[in-house]
Amino acid sequence: MFYRLFILGMFFSCNLHSSSQKVVAAAYKNKTIKRPVIVLDAGHGGRDEGAKIRYPYLEEKKLTLLATLFTKKYLEQFGYKVVLTRGKDYFVPLQKRADVANEAKAELFISIHFNSCPNKIAHGIEVYYHNSLENKAKSKSSQNLANCVLSDVIKRTNAKSRGVRKAKFCVIRETKMPAILIEAGFITNPQERDNIRKPAYLEKISLGIAQGIESFIKRYS
Numbered sequence: 001m002f003y004r005l006f007i008l009g010m011f012f013s014c015n016l017h018s019s020s021q022k023v024v025a026a027a028y029k030n031k032t033i034k035r036p037v038i039v040l041d042a043g044h045g046g047r048d049e050g051a052k053i054r055y056p057y058l059e060e061k062k063l064t065l066l067a068t069l070f071t072k073k074y075l076e077q078f079g080y081k082v083v084l085t086r087g088k089d090y091f092v093p094l095q096k097r098a099d100v101a102n103e104a105k106a107e108l109f110i111s112i113h114f115n116s117c118p119n120k121i122a123h124g125i126e127v128y129y130h131n132s133l134e135n136k137a138k139s140k141s142s143q144n145l146a147n148c149v150l151s152d153v154i155k156r157t158n159a160k161s162r163g164v165r166k167a168k169f170c171v172i173r174e175t176k177m178p179a180i181l182i183e184a185g186f187i188t189n190p191q192e193r194d195n196i197r198k199p200a201y202l203e204k205i206s207l208g209i210a211q212g213i214e215s216f217i218k219r220y221s
């Protein structure tokens with residue numbers, strides 16, 4: 001079902017300038033087509049600033065929000081319905097973020113973060129999923145989603161891949177749908193930080209995430 005609905009979404013995304021867009025858009029408007037819901041989770045927020053550096057001054061919570069808003073833009077262009085756990089700079093508890101996705105009955109959940117390390121040499125992008133023993137289907141789908149997203153983000157950014165990894169972070173553990181958390185680069189590495197500070201680079205990360213989601217849907221739905 002999801003796959004069939006999504007074919008229409010792909011059709012929509014590949015024909016943005018054709019008259020068919022109007023037909024599909026009208027169908028969305030009339031609610032004859034249910035768009036897949038993707039929940040995007042901008043890491044941190046409000047009093048939780050996330051990773052921080054002084055010179056140049058950078059807060060992870062602002063970078064995650066910007067990257068999330070860019071990702072939302074691309075996913076909506078591709079025909080998805082996007083729900084955010086936060087669209088502004090405020091604090092949201094971790095469990096609440098998972099609750100938002102579960103209540104929205106989202107198809108997929110993506111949490112966006114940036115990394116830091118006392119060793120300034122550390123750089124690159126890694127994607128986490130939860131290897132749940134109780135829900136093996138979710139674990140496998142999350143792992144596949146992580147591989148697709150990492151591959152497309154690396155293609156867009158040319159950043160170093162640090163691979164797909166397992167973790168028990170609350171947001172990817174408590175969500176019921178396939179869920180991943182991307183650490184999209186180190187703000188403590190001078191070269192990577194110079195990239196991350198540029199909105200154009202964040203757009204590349206975001207486009208990679210959106211395309212990775214499409215790759216996952218095409219391959220596994």
Ligand SMILES: [Zn+2]
Binds near residue numbers: 044050
């Ligand atoms: Zn973080």
